[in-house]
Amino acid sequence: MTMKSPQPAKLHGYGVRWDTEARCYRVRNEMTGQWLRSAATGELASFTFFSDAWSAWKVFEVHKRPGEQ
Incomplete structure (x- = not known):
């Protein structure tokens, strides 16, 4: 599957996202969008x-997330 957009559509969640079409989890760096x-x-x-x-x-x-020390 070739993705034209740097951000796959239909993914929700923070950092770890469920891909409904592929039926798997994807990982995104929320700081860089990568x-x-x-x-x-x-x-x-x-x-x-x-x-x-x-x-x-x-x-x-x-990076430190909320609540981390």
Whole structure:
């Protein structure tokens, strides 16, 4: 699937987003607007489990979030 827009449509959530069409989680750096992509293929990274996507997001978007010290 080729994405023409830098931000896939129909995704909701903060950082970790559910892609309703692909039926998987996607990860976005909310500070830069950049989407996490596969290093091997360059395609948007996809995750079956929220916990895996959350872990990837915590590494991908490195900054203090509300409530963190």
